[in-house]
Amino acid sequence: MHVHAFIKEMECLAPPELAEDFDTGKIGLVVEGRPEISRVCCALDVTPFVVKEAVLASADMLVVHHTPLWTPITAITGHTAGLMRALLSAEINLYVMHTNFDRAPEGVNDALAELLSLGDISPMSTGCIGSCTLSPAEISHRLGGNCRSWGEVKNVRRLAIVAGSGFDPSLLNEAQALGADTFLSAEMKHSVARTAALPCIEATHYALEAPAMQRLSTRMGWQYIDDPPLMQTIP
């Protein structure tokens, strides 16, 4: 398949016009490789391990959620030089779907809702709310463990979920107004926790977003490269 055809297909899965304004110029084809695509790998981030695996797999294309070129650059040095040398030398294309995939059908938030078996789902401006039959411990377990509670998390009935870094006061207020009793996201901040409208469950960013990339890979017949950050609760 030509890379142009591949891009078209991706734009059906995750339409660029769904993306937030801050993603302008940071999604789509971010590194250009060879024009013919037969082997595709997929991951959440462009880490050295992910690139090494993609090279070993003789991939023509790597699809990820987070661009490695977030801050605009005028020099290619250090960590970035390593990643770009590996990708460009191997002529691997890099394609990014970010907030457009968060919001796409079967996208990041949909995959998370499915992973947590949420029912009766209603959308929020970002993320969604659904009925939940899992206990906090079961939620944490499905998310690979290591979750933390902020405030008094008790019986979860209506769970608001925002994949990624979603502990925003206005989202918390929106979730409360829409009937949620608990809010799940990643990267809690002290200032937000102090006035949070709802009790919160904090998972890792990776645990919330990787499932969507994994499911996408399965659906498309791609090779998913798993590379979670090494994080542990200190006993």
Added chain:
Amino acid sequence: MHVHAFIKEMECLAPPELAEDFDTGKIGLVVEGRPEISRVCCALDVTPFVVKEAVLASADMLVVHHTPLWTPITAITGHTAGLMRALLSAEINLYVMHTNFDRAPEGVNDALAELLSLGDISPMSTGCIGSCTLSPAEISHRLGGNCRSWGEVKNVRRLAIVAGSGFDPSLLNEAQALGADTFLSAEMKHSVARTAALPCIEATHYALEAPAMQRLSTRMGWQYIDDPPLMQTIP
């Protein structure tokens, strides 16, 4: 003591000119109460519990680290109205020392270094580096537990500490260049963890900063009001 004299004393402890530019207008006397100060309370944040205790203690002055009026306001409603009504009705002054106290001698980072028994200390642009004889588990224990490690935290010899939200790539690079082997701060972000120059220990914002307010209270003969956020690892 008149409030003007009290302010002068505070400005010796935590000179306003040490503060970051973003603190302009957000430190010093943030709520004006009665002019005569005899009873002083102290806390990290202005929470409903802290204000209630200060009122019960018949405080004339409340000294805190975080202003409750961070975002400039044109209306006093909701949560803020509750806090302001309680303070203003009781004529309690509110005094804020933020990044100026982070950097002051015996300030936030000094108190943290002392709590962790760091030796041979050298300063960074923010925070400092010191020799550490504690294990990660002991560090976590001194910080009230619930710490997490990112990357491979092993023997800690030279520990970089930045109280508050200090997981910044440039600070991590600075710490590495200065010889640190581990970096301690709060509020890790996924994007930082992915390319962190050092293994990291993440504590809560409260655990890193409250000790300084507590020690200041002891030193000054004030009443410290402890109000940590309710956070737990989900088993």
Added chain:
Amino acid sequence: MHVHAFIKEMECLAPPELAEDFDTGKIGLVVEGRPEISRVCCALDVTPFVVKEAVLASADMLVVHHTPLWTPITAITGHTAGLMRALLSAEINLYVMHTNFDRAPEGVNDALAELLSLGDISPMSTGCIGSCTLSPAEISHRLGGNCRSWGEVKNVRRLAIVAGSGFDPSLLNEAQALGADTFLSAEMKHSVARTAALPCIEATHYALEAPAMQRLSTRMGWQYIDDPPLMQTIP
């Protein structure tokens, strides 16, 4: 009446969407008091006298034209602390209608036109023009005296009126183009007077806007608190 119902009623009288952009966040409920409203006071400004009278009247709500929190604040001190302490302690709500009330039917400009018995009224982008049968002295008298003329004010036939601070060159030009022969507003500036397209009558800001608040009070059964600034021509 619950404060939410009261706000809805006010939004019918002076729809927020009529307001200028610079009023964003500065109209509506500006200080939150008790939720149940039975006694309402009204004034042009939130002065110490006005607040004292509202407290004496056991008001639950104070409706004004000018917010006391125009410049966004990060501290409540001095004059503002005095006003806010009095309002918050007494749990008096403060509701502001500004440029939305200027333009509302029976709003600030309509009340002024009525006070001056203008007929055959046509609107301007701000304010309006009407036929006038009063002499300049009679106009001044109806506005409480102390008016001043700039340029040669003679027989007034078609009078342009802009309540508040409306001596703007583009409004003066608009008024002239629409057939006005005289322009009435407040707060003349030297640079505007030097090239004014029309002869002008300058009243005080208070004299032009207070009548609308007074009439609104009468209409709604509220208590109007009159507090004009002390201004006199030096003999």
Added chain:
Amino acid sequence: MHVHAFIKEMECLAPPELAEDFDTGKIGLVVEGRPEISRVCCALDVTPFVVKEAVLASADMLVVHHTPLWTPITAITGHTAGLMRALLSAEINLYVMHTNFDRAPEGVNDALAELLSLGDISPMSTGCIGSCTLSPAEISHRLGGNCRSWGEVKNVRRLAIVAGSGFDPSLLNEAQALGADTFLSAEMKHSVARTAALPCIEATHYALEAPAMQRLSTRMGWQYIDDPPLMQTIP
């Protein structure tokens, strides 16, 4: 005298580096006429009357306080075209000294202090404070009448004066802190009057600034062209 020499002389009288930043590009030679200067006229503003008189006087140079090109222009039409045609056709140079002359020795504020016979003068960030032996009525009389008082103006002992539009809350506070009991300036605004730190006397902008141009003309042997705005209290 060549225009370059004339400019040098003016820059000694009113050094450009004394000017406020907002005057950048708006003082000095603002319209270029013939290079040889023998006859000089002077006025406060560039009005049609002033220009006509300067032409009648066969002036080579017109010195004023207020530039007619305050707002940067990309077209010369209407009122401005009339002024510029008259000046350029007659090859009259136009020289502006504004905030640099306000602050110069024997400049605008000095001339005003002298007119009011102030003694024991101490400077403010703008304007100055001096001992005053005149009554409010005498002050008004020396300023051509038509002054107004805001607040309770009684015995004036220490008078703060700011020529031009100087009713600024921070200047009022400064004057109060420095011991003034009354504040004299022009163009009072309602919002300032409501919280003014001192009782105020309001004169016209012209009455406060013209004396300096008049005295400068006398001192230099120029022809002063008087053109006060037509303003009257309506009886």
Added chain:
Amino acid sequence: MHVHAFIKEMECLAPPELAEDFDTGKIGLVVEGRPEISRVCCALDVTPFVVKEAVLASADMLVVHHTPLWTPITAITGHTAGLMRALLSAEINLYVMHTNFDRAPEGVNDALAELLSLGDISPMSTGCIGSCTLSPAEISHRLGGNCRSWGEVKNVRRLAIVAGSGFDPSLLNEAQALGADTFLSAEMKHSVARTAALPCIEATHYALEAPAMQRLSTRMGWQYIDDPPLMQTIP
């Protein structure tokens, strides 16, 4: 014809709403002269020669492409004073049509296309593309000579033309995508030439735009004043 009627006529020829945003305030009547228009001159630029000729021709109106007041001014001195004195003294109106005339029917690009006998024309976002039967030497000849080629200009079949300074990478890419084989414009820059998508012919700005003003003059019965810049290839 009154100047208002003349302006209306011009706005039909070159509707102001076709202009680029950066032309706001810089097209239309830029210098106001006498109100009655009978004699009209036309040129590309407002040079001293052009103004002198317009005065000699007793013109009431001068129509040009480039405003002499591009950068907003707060002083009329030097070169500008000379031009403005001549125009204002002679009461000649100055009317500017710039990017609105570039895009107007029979405007700047249309006139250029006609001069080069282009056929089968299709528009670009700026300029257009047409079939060309001229050799590069013939193109240069029709443009008054002195053209230069960048890259390998061979047989020109489909020529993209952008009058004025149009060597913009995005325009070059657009032209290539639309099938052009050569790109004609003025003011080539080194950085653009280095990555140009097409071989380019560079003419002078004057040679590309003057023909439209000349043709307009002929069509309207105005006097065209030709004043090309003196430019020569050094042998």
Added chain:
Amino acid sequence: MHVHAFIKEMECLAPPELAEDFDTGKIGLVVEGRPEISRVCCALDVTPFVVKEAVLASADMLVVHHTPLWTPITAITGHTAGLMRALLSAEINLYVMHTNFDRAPEGVNDALAELLSLGDISPMSTGCIGSCTLSPAEISHRLGGNCRSWGEVKNVRRLAIVAGSGFDPSLLNEAQALGADTFLSAEMKHSVARTAALPCIEATHYALEAPAMQRLSTRMGWQYIDDPPLMQTIP
């Protein structure tokens, strides 16, 4: 030699603190290759030809004047992907010296002055002025031909030179004030030519700047790769 030592050496030749502010982040090591440097190539621009030659020469380092990453990027595609793939795959470092080398001793302007045998040199804010004994034709010849004159270029006695794109009105005025009679630079614009203070000679950007890179290569024992743009006067 290690790349760090090489960078230090370059920073002596062309100190980064001499650069214009707009060069921040765009000079120095712009692409990171292998750490050991033995073979160095040098060119003006990073063109496909230059990169191919550097690869063929087994260069470890390429030193250029113009960065290929001028506009900050968030994607590496198209033309840029080609250049970066070639450099990164071959592990060639890319080092940029731009406005810092323009101003350095023996830098771009010095080399140009030497090429034109200028004597009695005095500096300008950018570029310099020197006595010239060449005719315009000889100047053009030394610059590889294809120069153009704007205005009446006659006997050149004192020549102002600004390598690169230096036809700026303020530089032209500065040169005139300093006694120059002719101005040499590249990339003349119509608007500048129309009011130029001096007659001008326009060369190509490449012809003015390449000599410095060539001389630097000779001095340092590097391989210079010549790649002038293909430009010709159309006969």
